[in-house]
Amino acid sequence: MIKRKAHVELITGLDLGSTSVRLAVAKQVFVPGEKTSFQIVGLIEVPSEGIHKGVITSIEETVSAVSHSLEKMEQLIGVPIEHAWVGISGLQIISQNSKGVVAVAKADGEITAEDLERAIEASRAVATPLNYEILHVIPRAFVVDGQTGIKDPVGMTGVRLEVDTQIIEGQTSHIKNITKAVYRTGIDIDDLVFSVLSVGDLVTTPRQRDLGAIVVNIGGATTSLIVYEEGDIIHTAVLPIGGEHVTNDLAIGLRTSIEVAERVKIECGECYPGHLNKKEMIDLKMFGAELNEEVSRKYIAEIINARMEEILEKIETELNKIGRSSLLPAGVVFTGGGAKIFGLVDLAKDKLRLPATLGYPLDILSASEKINDLSFTTAIGLVRWGASMQAGMGRGGNAGLKSVEKVSAQVKGWFKSLIP
Ligand SMILES: Nc1ncnc2c1ncn2[C@@H]1O[C@H](COP(=O)(O)OP(=O)(O)OP(=O)(O)O)[C@@H](O)[C@H]1O
Numbered sequence: 058m059i060k061r062k063a064h065v066e067l068i069t070g071l072d073l074g075s076t077s078v079r080l081a082v083a084k085q086v087f088v089p090g091e092k093t094s095f096q097i098v099g100l101i102e103v104p105s106e107g108i109h110k111g112v113i114t115s116i117e118e119t120v121s122a123v124s125h126s127l128e129k130m131e132q133l134i135g136v137p138i139e140h141a142w143v144g145i146s147g148l149q150i151i152s153q154n155s156k157g158v159v160a161v162a163k164a165d166g167e168i169t170a171e172d173l174e175r176a177i178e179a180s181r182a183v184a185t186p187l188n189y190e191i192l193h194v195i196p197r198a199f200v201v202d203g204q205t206g207i208k209d210p211v212g213m214t215g216v217r218l219e220v221d222t223q224i225i226e227g228q229t230s231h232i233k234n235i236t237k238a239v240y241r242t243g244i245d246i247d248d249l250v251f252s253v254l255s256v257g258d259l260v261t262t263p264r265q266r267d268l269g270a271i272v273v274n275i276g277g278a279t280t281s282l283i284v285y286e287e288g289d290i291i292h293t294a295v296l297p298i299g300g301e302h303v304t305n306d307l308a309i310g311l312r313t314s315i316e317v318a319e320r321v322k323i324e325c326g327e328c329y330p331g332h333l334n335k336k337e338m339i340d341l342k343m344f345g346a347e348l349n350e351e352v353s354r355k356y357i358a359e360i361i362n363a364r365m366e367e368i369l370e371k372i373e374t375e376l377n378k379i380g381r382s383s384l385l386p387a388g389v390v391f392t393g394g395g396a397k398i399f400g401l402v403d404l405a406k407d408k409l410r411l412p413a414t415l416g417y418p419l420d421i422l423s424a425s426e427k428i429n430d431l432s433f434t435t436a437i438g439l440v441r442w443g444a445s446m447q448a449g450m451g452r453g454g455n456a457g458l459k460s461v462e463k464v465s466a467q468v469k470g471w472f473k474s475l476i477p
Pocket residue numbers: 073074075076077078105109110111275276277278279280299300301302304319322323393394395396397398399431432
């Protein structure tokens with residue numbers, strides 16, 4: 058009997074957050090003739106330094122935080138990490154629509170994967186603003202000889218192939234700083250991924266994305282969102298507001314330190330004050346304050362509520378921009394550490410007039426409890442994204458639908474051009 062050789066690969070996702078640096082490692086086992094298995098084997102978080110709102114504020118500090126997370130991961134899984142899919146986020150990321158048009162190459166007019174590739178490539182020729190680079194080219198729909206709305210034209214017959222794409226771009230300096238910091242830790246970058254793309258795919262089903270849904274990732278300093286309809290991405294945004302603002306408001310409102318405010322928020326905060334009784338009190342000393350001080354839970358909830366409502370209003374403004382306010386049948390899915398605030402789902406149902414749920418990773422195997430910690434969805438999303446890009450079925454990698462070899466060759470070349 059011929060022995061089937063299993064081939065194991067480690068995939069790593071690195072999330073550079075404002076509050077924490079997180080790493081997720083998955084083991085992918087390929088056994089010829091069997092279904093590939095994918096399992097998260099390590100989740101690590103360390104406090105973040107040198108990163109704010111997705112932007113590197115100190116290379117040195119970022120290098121040290123990332124190195125720290127890599128060391129902890131190596132201790133946990135027993136092997137060193139050599140390369141990672143790195144998330145990129147922040148206000149410096151923009152997106153624009155584009156179109157690519159090509160003539161079908163084969164004489165008999167049958168459309169091939171190469172034609173698709175060329176069309177997607179052609180769409181890259183948009184006017185990128187000065188000092189911006191293309192991160193992703195995401196194909197939406199194809200048009201064959203004027204027939205619109207085609208999802209997969211391979212094998213169809215035609216003369217002219219058009220593709221509508223969404224181009225996501227990041228500021229060159231922003232990209233350079235992230236790549237520099239990661240390279241200095243001694244690992245390679247598989248690719249940079251606009252984080253919210255990978256989170257969105259992780260926490261929603263294809264059916265939800267078909268019906269229409271918004272995924273909102275509430276972080277520490279930022280809230281990022283992505284809107285889907287008919288399976289396509291119709292909007293993305295990064296807003297400069299998050300869980301830290303709630304903590305700051307509490308510190309001011311309760312006249313206490315950030316540390317105490319953070320503990321109060323996490324241990325007894327909620328954002329739906331309606332049901333609370335004014336007489337229900339807590340003592341700040343229980344949360345690390347120096348002196349005894351009684352505060353009503355209702356007052357705390359009111360402070361949190363005001364800021365969470367502001368975040369929801371900003372989300373509503375984004376939905377209004379694209380004419381989808383209260384119109385997404387699969388509703389809003391919240392994820393990120395900031396979404397752990399008690400009562401968010403109820404508040405969102407009221408304010409956004411949409412079904413609301415929390416977004417946990419779907420269809421992911423892991424022995425770790427942390428898999429269902431909403432703070433880890435970005436790191437896990439990056440790993441999943443990496444796995445599907447390597448399998449050649451990812452959505453909008455750096456080079457669209459290209460084969461993995463080509464992509465990695467291209468990516469490497471692209472990164473080299475960035476290294477000073
Ligand atoms: N149980 C909890 N209840 C309420 N808020 C929480 C809870 N746990 C964490 N948070 C908040 O989540 C926020 C951090 O979220 P997350 O870890 O997703 O951010 P990040 O990825 O580091 O930052 P960013 O994405 O903005 O760069 C903090 O403001 C923290 O206070």
